[in-house]
Amino acid sequence: MQKFSNLLADLSMDFADTKMALADMKEENANLKSQLLKQEKTDKSDLEYIDNIYHSNTNECAYCPTCIDSKNIKIRLTKLPRAFKKLGTFKCNECKSVY
Numbered sequence: 219m220q221k222f223s224n225l226l227a228d229l230s231m232d233f234a235d236t237k238m239a240l241a242d243m244k245e246e247n248a249n250l251k252s253q254l255l256k257q258e259k260t261d262k263s264d265l266e267y268i269d270n271i272y273h274s275n276t277n278e279c280a281y282c283p284t285c286i287d288s289k290n291i292k293i294r295l296t297k298l299p300r301a302f303k304k305l306g307t308f309k310c311n312e313c314k315s316v317y
């Protein structure tokens with residue numbers, strides 16, 4: 219009977235280890251998933267870097283290079299009114315950069 223309880227103790231230890239390993243794997247999986255999502259968001263294959271900003275080849279939009287390169291997010295630039303021509307042509311509403 220002594221042997222059996224030892225075996226049981228070993229088994230429950232193994233089970234605890236397996237549980238911990240599973241939790242680690244779950245966490246790793248979640249991290250990888252979020253990395254993948256980020257990469258999808260910052261797919262630059264359809265973008266061209268002209269005059270310090272990213273231009274899309276698939277639509278007429280311009281994107282903020284600061285946000286794409288530093289924060290990995292695609293932010294559409296808004297056109298500034300003509301009155302601000304001296305400051306630039308585009309403004310990013312996320313990081314407030316003017317281009």
Ligand SMILES: [Zn+2]
Binds near residue numbers: 293310311312313315
């Ligand atoms: Zn920006």
